[in-house]
Amino acid sequence: MSQIDEIRMQVMWNRLISVVEEQALTLLRTAFSTSVREAGDLSAGVYNARGEMLAQAVTGTPGHVNTMAEAVRHFIDEITPARMYPGDTYVTNDPWKGTGHLHDITMVTPSFRGEVLVGFFACTAHVVDVGGRGFGADGKSVYEEGIQIPIMKFAERGDVNQDLIRILRANVREPNQVIGDFYSLAACNDVGHRRLMEMLDEVKLPDLESLGAFILARTHAATLARIAKLPRGTWANDMMTDGYDEPIKLAAAVTIAQDGVNVDFTGSSPTSRWGINVPLIYTKAYACYAIKCVVAPDIPNNAASLALFNVSSPPNVLNALRPAPVSVRHVIGHMVPDLVLGALAQALPGQILAEGAGALWNVHISVRPAAGRQGRRAEVLMFNSGGMGARPGLDGLSATAFPSGVHTMPIEATEHTGPIVVWRKELRPDSGGAGRYRGGLGQVIEIAPADGHEFDFSAMFDRITSPPRGRDGGAAGAPGKVALDDGTLLRPKGWQHVPAGRRLVLNLPGGGGFGDPARRAEDARTQDRVRGYETGGQS
Template structure:
């Protein structure tokens, strides 16, 4: 390849993936996609290997594109595809994460030749199941929503103009205008990606574009292998736990053994607890995605895109029947809690291997917070993912009140929520002083958000973690504050569990507090000027 052409095409493909992401969330209907940006997009080559993926959206979603694609292509070979066809899947045991994440793959043809695929995935507000938005009591994944196995349909024949597949899906959703609207935004994003790849083929030729895709994958593999080679050979360990499974008080252990041998990295989650009856199980695709996201963030920089090349230098295993590789039909709706803990244990293992890059654990959990209301025969579903503090590191303090490193969701503006929902209002939103763990570099702070319920019949569903076991400090740093959720009803205060579901009354005030990240280094070594600045800004008290 001409290196100039390679650079131009590579950056154009990355730009196309980012543009796809912008198209997706700007045309989306639901707040969770439109404002929270709980979605991702990418370009795959003609064999389904990920080439370029949007780096501003959700890391946990990008690592499984190729896995889900292979499940679809195995059932419907790529050579059978025609213009207008698309793959679709949300099956958690065929590469997807949980049923709310629907993946779509659209083939890109140029003058009759298959160049690759544009792909999009988004989290949908409601896809049916046993409860609006979130069924926290599900005992198998059939109760969590409508299952779309690896499938092939045609956009014109099956979807557009109120096609049969669209009508079938809409009949199973409580908020069909939101869910169908968001799926349409996924198709729009894929159309943009396909157009950009065809433009490149028209300018450089299809053979050159395909060669550039192969080189992009090879480049990432070389960079990851070089980074692994720089780590001292050996075996390193990490361990953490989830608060509980929502059914008992027993913590759920997650362990990892990280082995470095030359330029090959092996990640083995042997010793992780067995799968549970509640919805905390993480499908293996989520475990793979979380692990690769950690490897990418620790070992490479912004100049290395995330694609199939990263997977070639890393082997990932988890015991079958464990929390990180469950057997069907285990429910998986809240799989992000286990995925985050797998990220944390790999991060701890890297901290032992390369201490100069060590980072203390952050709050690192997804607080899935859902309010739903049925009035006059119409469901309203509100869903958002709350923030938390990052851990301090050898280089500086942790970030305050941001999404965890696997979710990257943005803050949903209070004004937008007020405009969209009339059965509750947000009364306060602020940082939590003293929630970051003390240390030479403190952990990031969490936040507190309060919701006033304005109607009877509202239902709260939540899954979260780190209400019991906060983010630990590192190298002598102190732990961050745990999170918590409480319902204030007159003089009564109801403690909400990390995995809970309860009816609300008009006038109830929900206080949802996220925790902070762990501190790094001894607190006595913190710079005096940094302490005074934290006190001046109200981040810590005297």
């Protein structure tokens, strides 16, 4: 290939990324659920005709993007190319063939150029409700957790499956929001398809084959070159998490070989009887993300880079088999990057950040009028983030969603969805672990039902009995805490009640520190005191 051809291909590669970014932004603009519209809990991508991911949108979470990279092949296998037509859209929320739990809807749309299948567009988003027990860890099997949609056609030749729409309306608490999100997902893929056709017309390409081959070959070679620079060997790490009613141990062994990086989760706790289990497809997604953050953070994420990372596990909490309950798989799944990074820190001493809060502190609120009062019912979902671990050379980021990358949801948007009041949302002083570089701070959040209302909430919290650990001599971050404003302690997981007149108080964990605290620069200490990050007391 000549130099001018390589430049041309690179320009088209960048153009393809802009296509999927517009695809994702369409979903952001049209979604009904605040978790999608405000927090960016979604993903979007384009695939070749064999289901290999060529490009992903910048907007999106690793848990969605990397599971979707595998999920598209499941769609191809079950629908089959012979039954695919222009105008089709396919859908599932199967946790083992989608993104790990029922609340994520994955849609795949075949992209036809004339009558020839040239690729696929796929997108994923978290919807506010899928029926069942609601978003929480209390289920004993996936059958209790909501409606299951096998891989099927949402639309065929442009005609929407109205039977599916009626079934959805009969099984969810917020049918207008949920069905609205289904149509937003389908529209998102349609925008990607139209932009791709315009691009292929403009650059005079019949399909994605030559461009796809260029993308995958360059990515594979670049990622392999980075792996070649790493030390060879196997390193192990383990960590404890709160679990539901007893602690959960996570264990990983990371092997760096000449032809790739392997992660094995043998030694992790058995499958839980509660809905904190993780299907392997989601465990893979976050294990690969952790490796990529270290090995090749600047190399585009696609099928070729992911193919060099192999993840395995016997059946356990990180490889839960059907029909295990998996509703809040993110709580344990978001710990996987810290687990893997802890092993890589032994291979690359001084180069890996400390542990952080990890799992989002999601809270699903089911609010209703108090007894004898008039008012409004609503389902409200909030995404909240603790502190990140300190980095080699930099303090940890405060109230930042790592590894998921979702945005903070504005209080105004949250309050608009239901009769609740967020009385306080501020950084939590003294929560970042001490070190040469300080861990990021958590948050303090106070939520109350609006006047005349009460609510039940689903707690999906961790790092309360097992706070984020520091690295290279750094101290642990502050553990989390869940209570009412009268001091009553609440459980970190499960559905619980907040009566009228009381407030729910969440103290989110801070990130671990990095390096010896005695080596922290004096001006950094002064800044921490002036800004109120440290008060000299206990968080």
